[in-house]
Amino acid sequence: MTPEPPDAAPASVPAPTSRRLLRDVAYEALLSSIVSGEYAPGAKLSDAALAARLGLSRAPVRDALARLAAERLVVSKPQSYTRVAPLVAEEIRGALAVVRAMHTxxxxxxxxxxxxxxxxxxxxxxxxxVRAVAAGDIAAAIGADDAFHAVPVSASGNQPLSDTVARYTPLLRRLEHQRFSSEAARASAARHEELIAACEAGDAERAAEISYEIWAELE
Incomplete structure (x- = not known):
């Protein structure tokens, strides 16, 4: 049998604020727990139990689970079960190919x-x-990496491209967590610097090549 998620609330649960929707608070907490492996593939997810652990009502938790299901990080069958999605190699490779192409x-x-x-x-x-990696704060490292790559995505002015990146990136979070937990994270920081240098030099071909390599290394 697949064990239930641990009774204790995830340590990374962000505190709700008046400026943040409760469903977003629930989503971020559950995403963090899934990405980190705290909720392993196949783990059962009870909206009532999760709501109690997060100190929220069931409605925002259900909204968060629905969003995670749309992102294929959660699988569910009405009136039957909700579980953390398994790691399906072909699905992740497909998502990575799309995200890599979009960032390039x-x-x-x-x-x-x-x-x-x-x-x-x-x-x-x-x-x-770099600071997050040095501190072993993987969630912050992923956030900083997102912020880095979001700059050219936003500057491109291509909304369909941005929407596609947003749709398929969540499937790659577990890969990113593994990479940024290892020495490979330092290589990512160096690659970032190379990309900045190519952009500053106005070398579109080299910049595109480096961007492709950054995402290829994730595989």
Whole structure:
């Protein structure tokens, strides 16, 4: 039998605030627990039990589970079960191929539009990434990595591209957690610097090549 999630609430549960919707609080807490492996593939998820552990009502937890199901991190059968989705290699490879292609395209399209302020944002995000990795804060490292790559995606001005990245990136979170928990994270920081340098030099081909390699290394 697959064990139930631990009784204790995840340590990373963010405190609700008036500016954040409770369903987002629930989503972030559950996503963190799934990505970290605290809730392993196949673990049963009870909305009532999760609500009690998170100190929330069942409604935002159900909304969060529905969102996680749409992102294929949770599988459910009405009136039967809700579980953490298994790691399906082909599905993850497919998502990675899509995300890799979108980020490569984003860099190509963004480069003519990048300003010094964009490069400064990328440098600041990479500095945050390096600090998070050094501190062993994997959640913060993933957040900083997101912020880094979000700069060219946003600067590209391509909304369908941005939507596609947002749709398929959640499937890669467990891979990112594994990579940023290892020495490979330092290589990612170096790759980030290479990408910034290529963008600053206006070398679209090299920048696109580096972006492709960054995401290829995740596989």
């Amino acid at each position: 395209l984003a860099v190509r399209e963004a480069l003519p539009r990048l300003k010094k302020s964009h490069l400064a944002e990328m440098r600041a995000a990479n500095a945050d990434f």
